[in-house]
Amino acid sequence: MRKKVAFYTLGCKLNFSETSTIARTFVDEGFDRVEFNEVADIYVINTCSVTENADKRFKSIVKQAQKVNPNAFVAAVGCYAQLKPQELADVNGVDLVLGATEKFKITDYLNDLSKNDMGEVHSCEIEEADFYVGSYSIGDRTRAFLKVQDGCDYKCTYCTIPLARGISRSDTMESVIENAKEIASQNIKEIVLTGVNIGDYGKGEFGNKKHEHTFLDLVKELDKVEGIERLRISSIEPNLLKNETIDLVAKSRAFVPHFHIPLQSGSNEILKKMKRRYMKELYVDRVSKIKDVMPHACIGVDVIVGFPGETDELFLETYNFLNGLDISYLHVFTYSERDNTEAAIMDGVVSKNVRAKRSKMLRGLSVKKRRAFYESQLGSTRTVLFEGENKEGYIHGFTENYVKVKFPWNPELVNTLHQVELTKIDADGIVRFEFVPVLSH
Incomplete structure (x- = not known):
């Protein structure tokens, strides 16, 4: 019997991309991935440390897993697991806690899936998190989160991310482009670039502060990848968002x-x-x-x-x-x-x-x-990418400039791009539109 594994992700897009990468490792090792509310042999929870709320939610998610299968093996990974491993290990039902460097090797720690009396902790000193693991996630079939950078060298006084993820380091340009092409080959229309501090892209591994390439170089190269209709920059520090990048996005083929x-x-x-x-x-x-x-x-x-x-x-x-x-x-x-x-x-x-x-x-x-x-956008013509979920009889989508629209559910629209004219705002704040009669793709 093939073992089953389920995942729950707390926090940011970066966590989602890493959960997907960890999940692919399990599938490669012969596990079947199931939904978190289904019976599984292993439940993996990818944790977040940004807000107090994420800490509290962890306990309720462990309980959720135990309710579905009281004998399942429960593992915690991610930022909170790095910052407070013992706190998570002490939560009733948790069997394994892996820190920043160990999470991508999780299957190496699973020789024995019997429940532990105490949560077992494997976490490094954060200084050891000096290598880079590339990741991407495919969420709702229409967009993927592509990780290009990890860690942060900034010392903002409120933030635990440098303590949880280590120094700023980046994927190689070749690897990012290869991942983008792989995503494109799966008929995914949009890539969202993610990282902890993506404007800092280019710092090499092992704390090498020399920028091999800059974020601007990366944007230029990604814009050339065929098969990707849209590229979106998830979050970028104001001091790292340069005029050249803004100008490039304005003229770009794919950047929105x-x-x-x-x-x-x-x-x-x-x-x-x-x-x-x-x-x-x-x-x-x-x-x-x-x-x-x-x-x-x-x-x-x-x-x-x-x-x-x-x-x-x-x-x-x-x-x-x-x-x-x-x-x-x-x-x-x-x-x-x-x-x-x-x-x-x-x-x-x-x-x-x-x-x-x-x-x-x-x-x-x-x-x-x-x-x-x-x-301000009503009356304009925009391109909508439709998503894959039927929400109370409607299909939703986003224009390139992130206006949320809706249309009566039609499965044929899922993961397609169409030109529309934005016509009115509904009572729920979502925009209605009319299709513009042009060739759709």
Whole structure:
């Protein structure tokens, strides 16, 4: 009987790409992959350490697995497994915890699948995470997450990622292009580039700080890969998003006019406390440059509320800054203290209820911004890539500039691109359209 394995991923696109790579290792070793809510012999949970919530969710996911099969072997990998391996090993039902360097060799640790009385830990000192493992994930058949970089050399005062993933290091250009071609051969229409700090692409393995290639070089080469209709940059630091890259995207064959640029605060005082590598003036400059060459571009923003020292005045400075900026939506994170970070011991702690209130205000602003952006796109002709899920009788898709659209369910539209004219915004905030009579592909 072939053994069955199931996966659960917490966190970011990078985690999804790595889960997929680990899953392919299992399949190559003769396992059958099943859904997480099905009976499996092994359940692998890829953990995240970015928010407090991810820590709490881990326990409930272990319980979920145990409910389906109380005798299954449960393994934890990923960022939280690297940062707090013993904490995870102590969770009832966990058998194996693997840190940053071990997770890709998980099948080597599975000689015996009998339940352990205690979770067994294999984790390295993070300094040992100095080699690179390329990954990509194929999610809903229409897009793939392609990892090009890992780790981070930045020392932001709130962030545990360098502690969980180690130094900044990159895949080789040849390997990224080869992965992109492999994805293209599977009839996947869109690739999302992912990493911890992808604008830093080019730093070699083993802490070699010499840039063999730059992010701009990578973008140029990927744009030439045949068979990929769309390329999307997932998230890039404002100080690493160069004019040349923006200009290239504007003229590109495949790169779409959609940028996600972390801001974190609209107050220079808070940005300094966070040890970010730019001031808000640079952020304004990046947004202006994008809108100058691509007026229809979608710009998403990460922002943290409730950072130590964020007074009401400084929060309002962030709110007003974002309100006046030509952006399309926000990802709002409520600051949570992480062990072994500078911010955790800073003065000026903001109470939990004030953090929650500020978060709600910015989420409201995000709704307003998205609505205004969608309204600005009505009447325009865009290309939609349709996704593979039937959601209450509708098929959804995204335009190249990330406007979400819907149409009555039609399985023939899945994973196809069509030109449409955006006509109106529905009550649920999703856009309706009419097909433009051109040759579809």
